Amino acid sequence: MGKQKQGDKEGQQTTKGRDPWSRTGLPKQGDKEGQQTTKGRDPWSRTGLPKQGDKEGLQTTKGRDPWSRTGLPDIPIMKAQLRIQTCQRVKGAEQETSKEEVKERRQKMARSMSKDLATDWMILEAVRDPGVQFVSGLSDVKAIVGQPAELVCKLSSDSCDGAWYKDGRKLSPADGVTLAKDGACHKLTIDSCQEKDSGKYRFEADGRKTEAMIIVEDPPRFDPDDLDKFSKHVIVKAGQNASFKMPFVGREPMKVQWFKEGEELQDDTNIRLENTASHSRLLLSKCQRKDGGEIKIKVKNDFGTLEAVSKLIVLDKPTPPQGPVEVVESSASCIEMKWRPPKDDGGSPVQGYTLERQQVGRNTWKKLGEIPAAPGYRDTDVDHGRKYCYRIRAVTKEGVSDPMETPDVTAGTKEYPGPPASPKVVSAFSDHIDLTWSAPTNTGGTRILGYNLEKRKRGSNLWSQVNPTDEPIQEKKYRVKDVIAGMAYEFRVSAINMSGVGEPSIPCDFVTARDPKKPPGTVKDLRVTDSTYTTLTLAWNKPSEEEGVQDEAKGYLVEIRPAESQDWQRCNTNPLTMTTFTVKGLKSMGMYWVRVIATNEGGEGVPQDLDNYIIAMPPPDVIWLKDNMPVSKRVTISNAEGTSQILIPTSDRCDTGVYTVIIKNIVGQETFSVEIRVTDDPKPPGPVELEENVRGTVTVNWEPSPDEKRDDHLHYLVTKRDSSKQTWGTVADRLFNNKCTVCNIMPGREYHFRVYAKNDMGMSEPSESPTWGTTRKREKFAVSMPELRPCNFQSVPSFLVPLKMHMAPQGYECYMSCAVTGNPRPHVTWYRNNVSLNTNTNYYISNTCGVCSMLILRVGPKDEGDYTVMAENSLGRA
16 A cells, blocks of 8 residues: 555656655666656765755755755655555545455555655655865965965854864964964964974864965075165275175075176185175175176075175276377467277276377477366477377376377478268269268378369360369268259369368269169069079060150169078179179079069169079980980971970971970979871872672772871772762762772662872872763563562661771771661661760761761770670661
8 A cells, every 4th residue: 555556657657767666766776767857966875965066966956955954855745645545546445345355455554654654764864964064175385484374264154163283283372373263264374484384284173174284485585684785886996805795594505606797706816705504705805907897696595596786896097098099180380189088997987188298309208287088189389390299198086097109290291181082972863963972081180171072074184173162062962063964974072181182082983964764674584594503594685664664774683592591692793784694603403583683873673583493403304206216317406495396307208206305304304295297198099999799789999099008097088970960979988998888879870989088188189980880771661560479678687898907096086887788777886895885975976878887086095995886677686
């Protein structure tokens, strides 16, 4: 009782996914459908609850606390409903049974219900409270000695307390740690970490625990005040000692290194290093100017590296001023000169210079006193024509440098300046020309006062000054406006100093007074005419001219670029005037890109590149063959500029064949073939004979043309004329054999036949046949009635003329024919290798009066095979 009957379909559906006959109502193992209804729960656990973190399982129990004691599906309610239904069925059955049976049934039902209630209570007891869970656990922490460290975890319940442990020992505030609880968060804080605080920490609550490590590191460290003091520059004078000291803390062992300008220092005569556990000291004795620079200390242990930088400045007297001395002016009344400051000022700025002067020929030096820091002096106390020598010393806060002596300087001697550099043309127009130049290297001992500019026309020997005589040009540039459009000029310039006008410069190149030209266009037909492993010869044509757009090219520039590079290299410095050039010095088998640029006075045009890269290698070898054999010696072969030509001076029929050109080099080869046919109008066929093999037909036979063996394209044309007509009609064309069967020969008529030989060039003269048949003489009409006999003209198909074997060259035509008879007229089918050809458009098939023919227009390898002709009518086949 209380169980569902087997076969009760409705009851089974209400417990879908569970065994309705089991005592627990849980799904059976392997019951896929039952497992789907309890998705998110372990169907084989006693509680059937979803696992922790199983989001999908929580969704299936929406509306209930999955962790509560009543979170099970309503199994007891379902069973109560089943028991009610069962009791209703039993009550209805009591009316039809005896009291004993009713009593027995009620006892069974009671026992069953007690067992079910006991099972339900066991299932409910199996649902246990999961307890407190960790929402977030502890994480490892790294801290430096003296810095704080903190461990934090969070529980799922605010009301739960816990305990902290370090390396298995329970912690309390007396252990120097701070333990705090903020709701569900539990925190452990160490205000100042020490090495003893390193270890494994654990937090336990309600039987659950989480662990983490605190790692206390002790890297090298500098005190901020000590670091600030160390970073200040150390300034000492030459010969004094310099000292650097740096305290530090950190776990032993520590490695200390000192560096000067990036180079590590070691104990030496003037270097001493002192290292202790708490500081390091660098002592530099008897410092020199070269010892100055950046000083760096580097401290390293297992936890890190630390650096500090300072600077050492060693003060000393400056080095002498730098020469050579530039004499700005050397006249009868003064000597003015300039020099350069000392290369090394000794660490202090130059405050001034002291000068001494000696008249050449005397032993005494006269002090001229101190001058400001500007490196220059003008001596006005000189005698005309005398020579003087000067000593110059630099003065700084640290002392006076060694002297620099000047060469002898003469006062008042005339010395003209040297020639300036040749003038350069900046731009040229029809109304002016702009020039520029450089000052002369030899000024003559005095400053340059100006320049004179001269010009000369092409073809003239007379130089004329451009600027007025009393107005020297002050700048090193000038615009010449006194020019005639279209005239060519050259220019030179002279420098002027206190002594006068110096020598003129070298004249510049002729320049024409005209508006600037337009750059030229691109060169045409750029090509490679020859090549070797190291050279490449190019040729091209001049670019076209277009007024106002591109002017005539005056020269050409050739550039190459290796395939592995992106930079173009110019092969010629000066523009070429020729339209051919040989590039030399190439790398054997190297790949290069080549281009040519046209240029003129207006600039460079657009580069013209070769269509493809080239390889530095000789041109390929060219070989000509005829029918795979070398050509005869009378054939002329010429190779030039990427082309190859074959010339047959006087062709003959023997020159017919397939000519092949082979082009090859070390990379590979390429071939190309062409067929050459040498032919002429054919000669006529031989004598023609006629014979009758079949009644009503005539077979025309003839001797072949003498040209048949030498011309495989030669074929024949047969025409006829009977006595009733005056015109000739074609009987058969494109015959490659020497006979032809003519049908429809009427008795009583005379027939004449002509046979022509034909080829690609034309047709021969005809060969005439003898007359066939005679004209019937008229006789008196008499009717003779023969005896009537039944006649049967029907016959099985048969071949009068069979097929024969054909051998045709590839690419040529092939003509096949045969003769067939039969009544009724047979249907003829052509086969190749047992495949019908009647519907194949590549074959031309005809059947005229029993003569069956097939023409293959162009023979290929696919046409090779066995050809069969089948004739068939209602009586049979052949």
